[in-house]
Amino acid sequence: MTDAAQTPGGEHYLATLAGIVADAGDLGLELARVQIRELRMLAAAGRLAEVQVAQRNARVQVHDMALRSIAAEVGGVMRVTDRTVQRRIGEARTLIEGFPATVEAWEAGRIVRGHAFLIVETGTSLPAEMWAEFETVAITRCEQDTPNRVRGELEILAHRMHPRSFAERHEETAAGRCVRLVPGRDGMSDLVATLPTVIAAGIHDRLTQQARAIIDTRDERAATRRGVAFGGTAEDSIDGAPADTADAIATDARSTDQVRADVLADLLLAGTPALDDTRDTTAGPLGAIRARVQILVPAATLTGEDDGPCDLAGRSPIDPATARSLAGGTGVWERLFHDPTTGVTVATDSYRVPSGMRRFLQARDQHCRFPGCRTAAIRCEVDHTHDHALGGKTELSNLAHLCQRHHSMKQFTAWRVRELMGGVLEWTSPLGRTYREDAPTPAVAFTPATPPPPHAGPAPF
Known part of the structure; x- marks a missing residue:
């Protein structure tokens, strides 16, 4: 007999889930207080070392020795190394003393630990005298979303507030681009490339597309190798490859990560993907794949x-x-407006979303519209908020991007969503808790020009 607590939607199930969610909220506040207390203790340890040195009017080296001694004392109790404690003392002083409003918001439950450390991480790129101004704006933004969602906005905010231009600092930092080899365990190593973000994102995107192409066409390629698609026998091969090559393709069980790593090695060592069937004649299907970035x-x-x-x-x-x-370098420029008078398609009778609507939705949504998800729109599916099979229309007011994970969750769990005016999504959990998901702030906004005053006729003489 199935336990009633395991029946989704049952009264016992919902009561149990409500208790778990309530505990999560209470424990979050309790944990925050303990973590902040630990940070204040570490900051106090750092100040103690500073006071000791100040009383002796000592050199920097003496200050470091005092700090090491205190860190070793505290580390003995915490059972971590003195180096770790010394590093954490520095981090604690930065947060506690440099960003007090952030600590206060964290302690009150308005933001979480991830927000607090993100504010410090992004804010410390600014001169110290600008930290207070930065955290005031950053806290307000963090109260509205998850840390991974606001990271990009806080980074851009810090860049725009910085007294030096972003272009100038990027040019300086780009001089440090490099490739490093970090030895690992069990005969493995990490190959780490420090590159401009758009280049790194493009490389990762192209590898991902190639890996998915390999995985999605395994059966087709195996059949083609055997000559099945050309009326041959199982022992035949269109390029003379042995039958066991087809068997190897058919039994290929590598994950996307594994294929992505293998394709990277192929490209760097041989200049072409090893599984590209037409590589010997022209640029094959894998080699023709190019990165997409939004x-x-x-x-x-x-x-x-x-x-x-x-x-x-x-x-x-x-x-x-x-x-x-x-x-x-783009071949086409399009202006996208959420206004039917501009010619942008806003609705259609078919299930399929026209390309014009899809481009508009990508510009509007920017990422998956489930609370907290940052998967870019170009990696998501356009979902009918009100199911098309149940009468939902293919129109801008009923469409939004969802990643595969959250699209499936909307279909197969008790989570529900409705779309409000302006592309706002209102999600409702199985417990009836609501989460408002506003459309991201657009990078460019178009507003009508101020109309000229009405003509009043010729001025009197």
């Missing part, structure tokens, strides 16, 4: 009036020069 470029940056950062959707800021270069 970039939001403010109009002022595009025209060169502003030198601020641009947003690589789902990732992080990129430099304006790269954004302008990519924009200049």
Whole structure:
């Protein structure tokens, strides 16, 4: 007999789930208080070392020795190394003393630990005298969304507030690009490349597309190798490859990560993917795949009036020069307006979403519209908020991007969603808790020009 607590939607199930959710909220506040107390203790340890040195008017080396001694004492109780404690003391002092409003918001439950450390991580790129101004804006934004969602916005905010332009700092940092080999265990190593963000994102995207192409066509390629598609026998092969090659393809069980790593090695060592069937004649299907990146470029940056950062959707800021270069290389420019008078398709009788609507939705949504998800729109599916099979229309007011994970969750669990005016999604959990998901702030907004005053006729003489 099935336990009533395991029956989704049952009274016992919902009561049990409500208790778990309530505990999660209470424990979150309790854990925050304990974590902040630990940070204050570590900050106090750092100040004690500073006071000791100040009393002796000692050199920097003496201060470091005092700090090491205190860190070793505290580390003995916490059962961590003195180096770790010393590092954490520095981090604690930065947060407790440099960002007090952030600590207060965290302690009150308005933000969580991830928000607090994100504010410090992004804010410390600014001069210390600007930290208070930065955290005031950052806290307000963090109260509305999850840490992974606001990371890009806080990075761009810090870049725009910085007294030096983002382009200048990017050029300076780009000089440090490199490739490093980090030895690992069991005969493995990490190959780490530090590159401009748009280049790194493009490399990862192309590898992902190639890996998916290999995985999705395993059966087809195995059949083609055997000659089945050409009326041959199981022992035949269109290129003379032995039958066991087809068997190897058919039994290939590598994950996307594994195929992505193998394709990277093929490209770097041999210049072509090893599984590209037409590589010997022309650029094969895998080699023809090119990376796609989704970039939001403010109009002022595009025209060169502003030198601020641009947003690589789902990732992080990129430099304006790269954004302008990519924009200049595109073959088509389209203006997208949420207004039927402009010619943008806003509805259709068919289930399929026309390309014009899809482009508009990508610009509007930017990422998956489930609360907290940052999967870029170009990696998501366009979902009918009200199911098309149940009468939902294919129109902008009933469409939104969802990643595969959250699209499936909407279909097969008790989570429900409805779309309000302006592309706002209102999600309702199985317990009836609601989460408002506003459409992201657009990078460019078009407003009508102020109409000229009505003609009053000729002026009197």
